[in-house]
Amino acid sequence: MTAATASTTRRPPFWRNVRVLRVVVQAVFVAAVAGLVLFLLDNVVYNLERRGIPTGFDYLRQPAGFAIPDSDFRSTQSLGDALLVGVQNTIKVALLGIVLATVLGVLIGVARLSTNWLVRKAAAVYVETFRNIPVLVIILFWYLGVMIRLPPIREAVEALDLVAVSNRGIVIPWFDQVGAGAAFGVVALVAVAAAAGVWAWRTRRFDRTGEPHRRGLWAGAVLLAVLATGFVATGRPWTLDTPEVGELSTSGGFRLAPEYAALLVALSLYTASHIAEIVRGSILAVARGQSEAANALGLSGFQRMRFVVLPQAFRISVPPISNQYLNLVKNSSLGVAISYYEVTKVTQVSIAQSAPAVQAIALLMLIYLAFSLTIAAVTNVVNRRLTLKGRA
Amino acid sequence: MSAPPPSRRLSAREWARANLFGSRLDTVLTVLFTLFLVWVVYRLGRFVFVDARWEIVERNITNLLVGGFPRDQLFRLWGALFVLAASLGFGAGAFGAQRRREVAEGRAEELPRGGVRRLVPLFLLVAVLLWFSGSVEPALLVLGAFGVGYAFNLLGQRTPQRLERFVPLAVLAGVLAAFLVVAAFDGVGWSLWGGFLLTVFLAVAAILLSFPFGVLLALGRRSSLPAVRWVCVAYIELFRGVPLIAILFMAFFMIGFFLPEGVDAPSLVTRAIIGFTLFTAAYVAEIVRGGLQSVPAGQVEAAQALGLSPFRTTTRIVLPQALRAVIPGLVGQFISLYKDTSLVFIIGLTELLAVAQNVTKQPDFLAQGLYVETLVFASFVYWTGSYWMSRESQRLERRLGLGER
Numbered sequence: 001m002t003a004a005t006a007s008t009t010r011r012p013p014f015w016r017n018v019r020v021l022r023v024v025v026q027a028v029f030v031a032a033v034a035g036l037v038l039f040l041l042d043n044v045v046y047n048l049e050r051r052g053i054p055t056g057f058d059y060l061r062q063p064a065g066f067a068i069p070d071s072d073f074r075s076t077q078s079l080g081d082a083l084l085v086g087v088q089n090t091i092k093v094a095l096l097g098i099v100l101a102t103v104l105g106v107l108i109g110v111a112r113l114s115t116n117w118l119v120r121k122a123a124a125v126y127v128e129t130f131r132n133i134p135v136l137v138i139i140l141f142w143y144l145g146v147m148i149r150l151p152p153i154r155e156a157v158e159a160l161d162l163v164a165v166s167n168r169g170i171v172i173p174w175f176d177q178v179g180a181g182a183a184f185g186v187v188a189l190v191a192v193a194a195a196a197g198v199w200a201w202r203t204r205r206f207d208r209t210g211e212p213h214r215r216g217l218w219a220g221a222v223l224l225a226v227l228a229t230g231f232v233a234t235g236r237p238w239t240l241d242t243p244e245v246g247e248l249s250t251s252g253g254f255r256l257a258p259e260y261a262a263l264l265v266a267l268s269l270y271t272a273s274h275i276a277e278i279v280r281g282s283i284l285a286v287a288r289g290q291s292e293a294a295n296a297l298g299l300s301g302f303q304r305m306r307f308v309v310l311p312q313a314f315r316i317s318v319p320p321i322s323n324q325y326l327n328l329v330k331n332s333s334l335g336v337a338i339s340y341y342e343v344t345k346v347t348q349v350s351i352a353q354s355a356p357a358v359q360a361i362a363l364l365m366l367i368y369l370a371f372s373l374t375i376a377a378v379t380n381v382v383n384r385r386l387t388l389k390g391r392a
Numbered sequence: 393m394s395a396p397p398p399s400r401r402l403s404a405r406e407w408a409r410a411n412l413f414g415s416r417l418d419t420v421l422t423v424l425f426t427l428f429l430v431w432v433v434y435r436l437g438r439f440v441f442v443d444a445r446w447e448i449v450e451r452n453i454t455n456l457l458v459g460g461f462p463r464d465q466l467f468r469l470w471g472a473l474f475v476l477a478a479s480l481g482f483g484a485g486a487f488g489a490q491r492r493r494e495v496a497e498g499r500a501e502e503l504p505r506g507g508v509r510r511l512v513p514l515f516l517l518v519a520v521l522l523w524f525s526g527s528v529e530p531a532l533l534v535l536g537a538f539g540v541g542y543a544f545n546l547l548g549q550r551t552p553q554r555l556e557r558f559v560p561l562a563v564l565a566g567v568l569a570a571f572l573v574v575a576a577f578d579g580v581g582w583s584l585w586g587g588f589l590l591t592v593f594l595a596v597a598a599i600l601l602s603f604p605f606g607v608l609l610a611l612g613r614r615s616s617l618p619a620v621r622w623v624c625v626a627y628i629e630l631f632r633g634v635p636l637i638a639i640l641f642m643a644f645f646m647i648g649f650f651l652p653e654g655v656d657a658p659s660l661v662t663r664a665i666i667g668f669t670l671f672t673a674a675y676v677a678e679i680v681r682g683g684l685q686s687v688p689a690g691q692v693e694a695a696q697a698l699g700l701s702p703f704r705t706t707t708r709i710v711l712p713q714a715l716r717a718v719i720p721g722l723v724g725q726f727i728s729l730y731k732d733t734s735l736v737f738i739i740g741l742t743e744l745l746a747v748a749q750n751v752t753k754q755p756d757f758l759a760q761g762l763y764v765e766t767l768v769f770a771s772f773v774y775w776t777g778s779y780w781m782s783r784e785s786q787r788l789e790r791r792l793g794l795g796e797r
Contacts (some may be wrong), residue, residue, distance in 0.1 A: 044649045047651075048649065133731070134734040136738075137734060141767050145763055149761065330635035337737070357646060361638065368635055372633035372634075
């Protein structure tokens with residue numbers, strides 16, 4: 001009896017003590033990983049020095065030596081500036097792509113559940129086609145198969161003198177500043193503030209009286225009214241600039257370069273097919289009783305979707321859809337294949353010029369990591385706000 | 393259990409009424425979509441059967457399939473195809489028999505049998521490839537391969553029950569043997585492979601190599617040791633937050649710098665495999681983590697109560713259950729890999745998409761804008777493979793009864 005008590009109170013030898021073992025195992029693991037990383041870094045530094053390649057990030061101040069089409073960037077500016085233009089171009093294609101893919105994806109996702117057989121099947125064929133072809137093939141198809149096969153500039157197709165389509169890009173009308181832009185900017189801010197105020201007022205009223213709020217209509221009307229008044233009051237500072245087709249180029253309007261248009265369309269179509277599947281799954285995941293209750297209350301098909309099913313489906317679909325946004329940002333790097341100067345293409349050209357590959361690629365990875373973390377952070381905030389609050 | 397509601401076959405008229413012309417909006421949609429679809433089908437059909445100049449694909453079918461593979465060594469590929477057909481047929485037969493027994497013993501639910509229809513996308517692919525090859529010899533060889541596959545399928549169905557657990561190993565050995573038939577015995581190293589062959593090889597090599605790595609990362613991420621966990625989380629999040637092309641750039645431009653002096657930089661294909669493996673491991677780790685989380689905590693506690701060491705708890709209790717649950721996820725990852733291999737075209741490897749681009753620059757076809765023909769061909773090859781695999785993966789998911797517990 002005493003022996004047993006003694007054996008349980010005796011401390012185990014240190015090589016069988018879990019607490020010691022945990023520390024030892026972690027120390028060995030960290031040492032191994034750190035050793036591997038240091039070994040690789042040491043090799044990199046050694047190899048760079050042996051070949052006379054600079055090791056720091058000073059190269060970013062060197063002149064780029066290449067120009068970026070469809071931007072103000074000149075070859076005398078620095079590589080760092082080129083990278084910034086690349087980041088801007090990535091954001092330009094990603095933001096618009098996210099909007100287009102979401103709209104298209106939601107439409108197709110809802111269409112996959114349509115009661116109309118033809119619509120349902122067409123949506124299914126769309127999804128199965130685009131999900132099973134590499135996005136790079138879709139990008140190349142839109143660039144090589146569509147954009148650069150458009151008619152040459154002399155035979156540009158024009159619609160109502162507003163849009164001009166040729167193999168040099170798609171030109172749409174755009175605003176041209178001719179007067180006091182700053183004053184109008186102030187007016188725009190006032191308009192937004194006024195609209196927000198009206199929105200809040202209608203919402204409060206709705207909460208108090210239960211009358212239809214129609215806040216979208218009200219706020220929109222106020223916004224337009226203030227903008228229109230301000231536009232005239234500040235002396236019409238903007239005009240609509242329509243495209244003019246010349247011999248070798250178009251002038252006026254806003255030109256979507258063929259590379260940009262191809263990348264944008266391809267990314268949107270591809271991502272939309274994934275978003276459609278998520279939307280479909282989320283709608284199916286909303287309890288069927290919700291739909292049936294909406295029907296029992298006499299809501300129309302549209303009302304049932306808009307007020308009952310979609311808001312609940314939306315909550316389910318936020319994490320996977322934000323994952324698709326992330327994929328879209330990452331896939332925008334494939335612009336490199338059609339020479340759209342987003343950040344990957346800029347990096348590739350920089351390396352071909354003179355930039356040291358190791359630093360340039362490390363920087364590229366950091367930039368994408370920053371994009372990813374930003375989207376992840378935004379998702380977390382949205383998700384937290386949407387999570388059902390438990391009963392207090 | 394309540395019986396399903398009685399169903400009645402609708403007449404064509406009733407069906408159309410319910411599915412096409414249910415309301416005024418439905419009628420408008422049906423008409424609009426019919427017009428649109430007719431237009432799409434007409435344009436597509438006209439392109440495929442009338443306008444397209446398929447001779448660029450016909451004349452380059454070997455290039456598209458194997459790239460720069462030495463032509464006098466092609467027999468090795470046929471040999472490998474026979475070995476693959478045998479091992480895959482064997483595996484399918486053995487699994488099918490196992491499955492039927494489970495159903496007969498009431499341990500599994502019967503699924504609607506797809507039969508030969510499940511293979512339609514593959515047959516379609518093979519038929520199109522043979523059509524483009526334009527000669528009889530490949531067709532006969534493919535028929536032979538199917539015959540061998542079928543014979544081994546029958547053999548697989550007769551696998552004794554006690555040997556059943558070795559079937560996956562046998563299939564894996566078959567895949568390896570097929571690889572050796574091509575590469576070993578004075579064969580052709582993978583740096584000379586190209587076209588569709590390279591596409592498939594990259595995908596298979598990357599998934600096989602990244603699997604053990606990914607499992608370790610997943611276990612590390614769930615480890616109770618904070619240092620191990622942090623390192624694994626950092627690796628996974630870094631590689632998942634960066635586009636594949638950036639990692640391929642890294643593999644291509646940087647691997648030479650990471651090596652100590654005196655070690656030669658590996659060939660381009662090897663670098664691509666390294667890049668794909670590093671990238672895929674992070675995704676495999678997340679899939680496996682999902683599987684690990686699906687194992688009830690009681691399993692681990694029971695193993696501890698039985699006095700199993702942590703190592704044995706993991707390898708004997710947790711992993712077998714977790715890995716069974718992640719098979720569909722791994723198939724999904726393999727499908728993405730299969731599509732993502734097209735990215736090595738940007739780095740200058742000649743896989744399917746790169747060949748499809750390069751042949752448009754041949755003197756006979758230069759500046760004739762035949763991109764669409766070759767791109768449509770490449771899309772078709774990617775699509776059939778990917779569609780077939782995703783269908784099979786959905787089937788597998790139902791079969792494993794996942795998401796039903």
